[in-house]
Amino acid sequence: MIEVKNIKKGFGEKTVLNGVSVTMQAGKCNLIIGASGSGKTVFMKLMVGLMVPDQGEVCYDDKDFNKLNTEEKKEIRQQIGMLFQGSALFDSLTVEQNIMFPLNMFTRDTHAQKLKRVNEVLERVRLKDVNKKFPAELSGGMKKRVGIARAIVLNPKYLFVDEPNSGLDPETSLVIDKLVKEITTEYNITTVVNTHDMNSVMEIGDHIIFMYQGKKEWEGSNKEIIFNKNERLNEFIFASEFLKDAKDMRMLEQTGKIDENRDMDKMIK
Amino acid sequence: MTLFTEFGRYLLMIKGMFSKPENWKMYWKELMHQCNEIGIGSLGIVVIISFFMGAVSALQTAYQLVSPVIPMSTVAQIVRDTVILEFAPTLVCIVLAGVVGSKIASELGNMRVSEQIDALEIMGINTKAYLVLPKILASLIVIPLLVVISAALGIYGGQLASTSAGILSPAQYETGLLQYFQPYNVFFALVKAYTFSFLISSIPAYYGYHVEGGALEIGRSSTKSVVVSCVSILGADYVLAAILLH
Numbered sequence: 440m441i442e443v444k445n446i447k448k449g450f451g452e453k454t455v456l457n458g459v460s461v462t463m464q465a466g467k468c469n470l471i472i473g474a475s476g477s478g479k480t481v482f483m484k485l486m487v488g489l490m491v492p493d494q495g496e497v498c499y500d501d502k503d504f505n506k507l508n509t510e511e512k513k514e515i516r517q518q519i520g521m522l523f524q525g526s527a528l529f530d531s532l533t534v535e536q537n538i539m540f541p542l543n544m545f546t547r548d549t550h551a552q553k554l555k556r557v558n559e560v561l562e563r564v565r566l567k568d569v570n571k572k573f574p575a576e577l578s579g580g581m582k583k584r585v586g587i588a589r590a591i592v593l594n595p596k597y598l599f600v601d602e603p604n605s606g607l608d609p610e611t612s613l614v615i616d617k618l619v620k621e622i623t624t625e626y627n628i629t630t631v632v633n634t635h636d637m638n639s640v641m642e643i644g645d646h647i648i649f650m651y652q653g654k655k656e657w658e659g660s661n662k663e664i665i666f667n668k669n670e671r672l673n674e675f676i677f678a679s680e681f682l683k684d685a686k687d688m689r690m691l692e693q694t695g696k697i698d699e700n701r702d703m704d705k706m707i708k
Numbered sequence: 709m710t711l712f713t714e715f716g717r718y719l720l721m722i723k724g725m726f727s728k729p730e731n732w733k734m735y736w737k738e739l740m741h742q743c744n745e746i747g748i749g750s751l752g753i754v755v756i757i758s759f760f761m762g763a764v765s766a767l768q769t770a771y772q773l774v775s776p777v778i779p780m781s782t783v784a785q786i787v788r789d790t791v792i793l794e795f796a797p798t799l800v801c802i803v804l805a806g807v808v809g810s811k812i813a814s815e816l817g818n819m820r821v822s823e824q825i826d827a828l829e830i831m832g833i834n835t836k837a838y839l840v841l842p843k844i845l846a847s848l849i850v851i852p853l854l855v856v857i858s859a860a861l862g863i864y865g866g867q868l869a870s871t872s873a874g875i876l877s878p879a880q881y882e883t884g885l886l887q888y889f890q891p892y893n894v895f896f897a898l899v900k901a902y903t904f905s906f907l908i909s910s911i912p913a914y915y916g917y918h919v920e921g922g923a924l925e926i927g928r929s930s931t932k933s934v935v936v937s938c939v940s941i942l943g944a945d946y947v948l949a950a951i952l953l954h
Contacts, residue, residue, distance in 0.1 A: 516832035527823040544731050
């Protein structure tokens with residue numbers, strides 16, 4: 440279980456995170472959402488140990504990550520898989536070598552066993568005939584899928600996903616979202632996704648944390664988000680008229696009425 | 709950032725390189741890969757530079773030796789000593805600072821900017837040990853070898869140039885080469901080669917590893933690393949000469 444307790448982080452004069460506390464739900468898709476500059480990327484970097492908080496704790500199974508020694512940190516890190524915004528595939532290695540890299544580094548399996556595992560995860564992310572291709576030869580969506588394959592090849596306990604849909608078309612975004620959701624359920628991984636894509640929020644958000652100006656503003660599920668009364672969250676999520684209408688439709692469908700502030704006659708017209 | 713802060717971060721990077729490898733085989737593979745990249749990758753330019761450096765120094769030395777009392781075989785002696793003492797270790801390392809240094813800085817810079825270093829860190833790999841240490845060790849292994857090759861080729865280039873220009877015969881050149889030969893000079897050249905190898909690999913590694921920003925910053929850090937490496941080589945050259953040739 441990942442528990443973040445009263446975390447604070449600043450750069451010079453600027454406070455980016457100001458006392459955020461969250462418990463990530465085990466075996467679920469935990470989504471961190473918020474506008475650009477709300478502190479969600481820094482929050483994720485603090486959770487995976489790429490940055491050190493000024494104050495507060497990041498606990499993995501009740502152990503404060505920042506108080507562990509190097510070897511203990513390495514042990515936890517080997518239970519973490521991460522998909523980066525730009526996929527972060529090694530340019531000079533083929534897809535097969537990229538996915539095999541963690542296996543080469545941390546297992547004593549034979550080459551045949553490692554190759555079998557690589558093909559298994561490639562099949563899992565629905566990629567075929569790409570083993571010998573270099574990252575530069577792949578599309579954005581394929582790179583993301585290779586990134587996911589590399590992240591899950593060691594059967595991690597925790598999966599971190601940073602902006603999985605950035606630079607992807609809506610259809611490919613949905614494919615990646617579904618893949619993340621399926622893998623979370625199938626491998627019983629605790630997944631943390633950093634996103635501002637509303638499709639992701641509605642599709643895979645088992646547990647959503649909304650960040651606003653370095654603070655946790657709202658927390659709930661994708662079912663609760665429709666009925667939330669938080670103004671800032673509603674402004675962020677249902678920013679366009681189209682999305683506001685979609686929210687009304689969903690509310691109408693489920694409760695028979697729409698938001699008090701909205702005009703039902705106008706919507707019907 | 710002040711000079712002291714930069715130097716402190718540089719020392720911390722060096723300190724951070726020393727940890728137990730996660731997998732010896734992978735580290736060995738990376739070391740061999742770097743030896744090939746740095747050594748074989750720079751061999752061509754070293755061969756060309758060394759040969760012409762020896763040839764030109766032979767012709768220019770002969771041009772300056774106008775006194776009839778100085779035997780022409782002295783040309784070979786001067787070429788030998790200048791090549792061993794200065795040209796092979798210093799000039800070649802300055803060229804390598806450009807070739808190898810910019811490559812190291814831009815490779816690490818690109819890995820930093822595209823989050824590949826972060827990806828390795830999250831896997832639980834000590835990136836300083838896995839990415840920086842093999843580059844420095846490979847430089848310490850192959851650059852002194854390149855300096856030895858350079859010295860041999862420089863001396864050979866001097867012989868070819870002076871004999872083909874009719875300045876002296878191959879026998880006279882060989883006689884000159886053996887006159888007053890001091891093996892200590894070779895030791896001095898190797899001390900310089902090892903010192904410069906460390907500088908031209910660790911300084912660009914520092915700049916590349918700590919890049920922040922995008923493509924523009926990678927270029928800037930690469931240029932800065934070459935400039936700082938060259939200045940460091942010249943400074944170290946002076947210090948070593950002052951200490952070891954006293």
